Amino acid sequence: MTAPDYTLYGHHASGNVYKVALFFALAGHAYRYKHVDIFDGATRSDEFTAMNTFQEVPVLVHGDRVITQSDVILRYLADEIGRFGGRDFDERQRVQSWMAWSSNKVTNGLASARFGIRWANLEPEVIAHYQNRARNALDLVDRHLADNPWLAGEQPTIADMSACGYIYLADEAEVDLTPWRNVLEWSGRMAMLPGWHHPDKLPTTDATVAPAVAIPEIDED
Ligand SMILES: N[C@@H](CCC(=O)N[C@@H](CS)C(=O)NCC(=O)O)C(=O)O
DSSP states (O other): OOOOSEEEEEOTTOHHHHHHHHHHHHHTOOEEEEEOOGGGTGGGSHHHHHHOTTOOSOEEEETTEEEESHHHHHHHHHHHHTOSSOSSHHHHHHHHHHHHHHHHHTIIIIIHHHHIIIIIOOOHHHHHHHHHHHHHHHHHHHHHHTTOSSSSSSSOOHHHHHHHHHHTTGGGGTOOOTTOHHHHHHHHHHHTSTTOOOGGGSOSSSEEEOOSSOOOOOOOO
């Protein structure tokens, strides 16, 4: 295999990193992975800060370009690789709207509850507040999915990858997804896509990640 063009800096516990890894997996594209020990201050080092002023993972390096923020990385990859970005102007706009909404409402509910439980040892009332936000977000996604197979169109897009990152980790936020049947069916549909993997399969060390399946180029227009 020739060396991959893309390098993803990440940590295996991160749902935001997973969104990007999932893009590569579903696009059948190899990437280089660099482990960043976010629990040992690695994002705060001078070297890392010089690369990413936001001091967070994921970071994508592609040639001379350094792209930060998971949803911006997803849009970049969709445009560069020509997959999952939306087939026309209207679909692209819907993709962007869903990504902006979910990186606020899904992250500030499920991701915050999970972080509070697993790492920050937050007070139960604070965790309950985040779980409640998560339930409100799940209500909305579930309602939308009642009439739509995917969030932004007739086929999966980066909007689905963005929203599902923390939904696959809902058990760690102690939110039982059983009441949201449409969300469960949608996440199941996603898991059936060739190449899909769960967040618990993110690499834990530096690695070259080859796609699990060879996925043919698809003309999405
Ligand atoms: N809005 C950012 C959030 C990224 C984020 O929260 N990254 C966390 C891991 S999930 C991180 O790197 N934390 C390390 C730190 O804050 O030092 C995105 O979508 O990429």
